Amino acid sequence: MSTLGVVVQVVLLIVVAPYLVGVMRQVRARLEGRAGAGAGQPWRDLRKLFRKEPMSPAGSSWVFVAAPAVLVASTLVIAAVSPFVATVSPLDGVADLFAVVALLLLGTVALALAGLDTGTAFGGMGASREMTVAALAEPTILLAGFALSARVGSTNLSAIVERGQQSPGAVLSPATLLAAVALAVVVVAEAGRLPVDNPSTHLELTMIHEAMVLEYAGRDLALVEFASALRLTVLLGLWANLFLPWGVATTASAPALLLGVVAFVAKVAVLGAVLAAGEVFMAKLRLFRVPELLAGSFLFGVLAVSSSFFLA
């Protein structure tokens, strides 16, 4: 029965991820006075891209071909093991904070290598920028993770979520609030959203994520776009369940799973809409100021860890 929870969770994330991107674009369009293409547009784009001819640039190697598959696979593993819908899972042992961070980084590195493999100026530039952002963001994830796990005594994500459900007051503790701010900045940076990166930019000189994927076409591009939508969903879902753990199923019964699904969709949709609305009021940060932002979030992480020891 607990296997059912994992299957439901993976299918849900696969279906929901492109819709989340569609909803976020729609929120932006409405705030900008446009009509918008509708929440289903990313799925229409993916369906079309899967029917198109894949192309590899001259001189690129197997790294270029393998990267989209690695990116999708590593993100799907996170989707399967993390407690998004249910905390009871046969994969519970893998749902470790460090494992999830490592899997996220695996996808990032695969895509950065693919960007280098194309041999174009923009691919290399995007890869170098992505690695800069990742190197500054990872320590913050780990520190914020320490702050959350110190309270529970385990880095298991399910254990952290379950503890959060048992003692709702702990969500308002200084350590958790500081960690929430630190992780929010990191989620924005890792998902490539404003003000760190602009997902809808056409200016090659300002691109980070988009610059690495400029050479992908057809099916490979569909995988990359799907993976970035899935990553965004996974990151928002993790943030939501670590700091707002209500609704996550702790038993594998059908009603509990249903509640888990509804709660997850609601939380991610609200967070996505808030993120998209916030982006309307924001311009992209100059690249050299991104480290300042991430250093700020690192500071929040340090404060979260210290307060989790001294104020606990």
Added chain:
Amino acid sequence: MRQLLKKIRSTGRVAEPAPERAGDGDVVLRGSVQVRHVDAGSCNGCEIEIGSAFGPVYDGERYGARLVASPRHADVLLVTGPVTRNMAEPLRKAYDATPAPKRVVAVGDCARDCGVFKGGYGVEGAVGDVIPVDVVVRGCPPEPPEIIEALRGLTGR
């Protein structure tokens, strides 16, 4: 931030109501067309119109058309201007870099038959002389609704 919020609330929706549906659209591309714009030597008159076709008022994105940054991501090349000698090869390269199935939309009288630049020493020819053209949008420059109309013929929305 409060000023911007006030402006958003007072402006509301500026997109004009969508005209009647254009047709069934392309079978493979149905509902989603990624557009790469290639300026092959245009005077930038057509670019201004393309820019406003994807602006808030005409909002080409609501029909499933979206401008992208790379011909590898594109289904449609939106080519403007007479093809100059310097841009003939880049245009061919951009066409070859676009994955099949692909369509070419020639925007403006210059792209159709070189317009006022016909016979100029720097002009290689019309877009149709360099790469195969599927749809032609006439006008100097064509108005945004006409460009949108051509793109809706491909998306079918």
